[in-house]
Amino acid sequence: MVELIDISKTYSLRGIRKVIFSGFNFRFQAGRNIAIMGPNGVGKSTLLRMVAGTEPPDAGRIVRHARVSWPLGFAGGFNGSMTGLENVRFVSRIYGQDTERVIEYVEAFSELGKSMRLPIKTYSSGMKARLAFGLSMAVDFDCYLIDEITAVGDANFRRKSKEALEQKLDHARIIMVSHSMETIKSYCDCGLLLSPGGLSYHDDIESLLSAYKAGCA
């Protein structure tokens, strides 16, 4: 699905250098739902952004064989002074989607009603989350990149998001960053464990979770 070839990534800020990846090779296999786990600050989200293409690696190549989504989250990418409707239109345009269909889907999913015609900056964080998630589910991808997404919102919204995501899994795959072992277990079948000591790939989910538990303990 996505190949990472000799990836290196270093952050340096105010003289502090932090090596996140160095000469990292990995292939996200097609047909699998892959988890990315690890303690805070080891580069899980960085990895996801590099897979998406929003952040370039310092060195190396990333080859995508499938249509990969942007990293799905609950905010970001919205222009606060534009209305929900305008933001939705913009994203469906850049992805070449049928704008009317996307709007219909997002309106039904987010249940924002008339608020869709108000600027995003007037939204509560819950409303923003509903809009963002609805929008990402409205656009068709082969692979959805999900960054710690399933634990926000009220019960109704969580149920709906879960249903929407499960529906996607019929024909698409996910790469998911999460700390929740329960979430990982219900969506993923293999995974990558990042830790300060190094990286390891686990082909079955139980082995990933026990390694994660062992690492955190």
Place this chain on the structure above:
Amino acid sequence: MKQLLALQARVLGALVLRETRATFGTSRLGYLWAILTPAAGVALLVWVFGAAGRQPPFGSSLALFFATGLLTLEFFRKLSSSLMSTFDANKALLTYPVIKETDTLAARLILISTTYLLIMVVFYSTLIAFGLADFPHRPGQALAAFLATALIGFGFGTMNAVIISMWDSWRFVEQILTRPLLVISGVFYIPSRLPSEAINVLKWNPVLHLVEWFRVGYYPNYDSFVLDRSFVLGLGLALVLLGLAGERLYRKKRV
């Protein structure tokens, strides 16, 4: 390849629409204001100088003379300042991997150039309608001057955007550097009639050449000793090249 072009067109189209909305506000009058403000600026200047009894330095219309200078300068300034803030303003957009920072630069170039083309067409048509100006004598040259202004503005703005992303205080230096442009770009006078000592210094200002170029295109008999088209084009291309190379080289540092 065809797919890539379609994607590029889609992204640029969506960005231009979005920028239009963001720049001119949500009111229907927003865009009208954008056209009226520069026009009102020129009108005010004409009125002030007219009231002071000043004769047009060239031709018979004070309004036309000032407009050829001021609108060119305003176009350059607006384009470069808007490009300068592109990276800051569009950070959130980079959530979507299909959008690259160069797309946001191109979208602003398209939007501002189109707006100023419209402003100029409306303004000069009005002058012509009121008998204050004739049609441009060499429309091709006037258009070339307009495009050269877009080139210089794009290059200068992109360069500044890259420098600011590395060193934020540059925006103040840029302000100081561009403040005198109104005085040194030949808006109120004919550069060729200045003493040669002055010309030798002022000829390094590309905006002066742009104003001259536009006047050569508009007036039938405007002779410029200063205008050097290859200087303008060379500098413009160099700025664009440096700006885009800088954007590419420092892209990682900005994230």
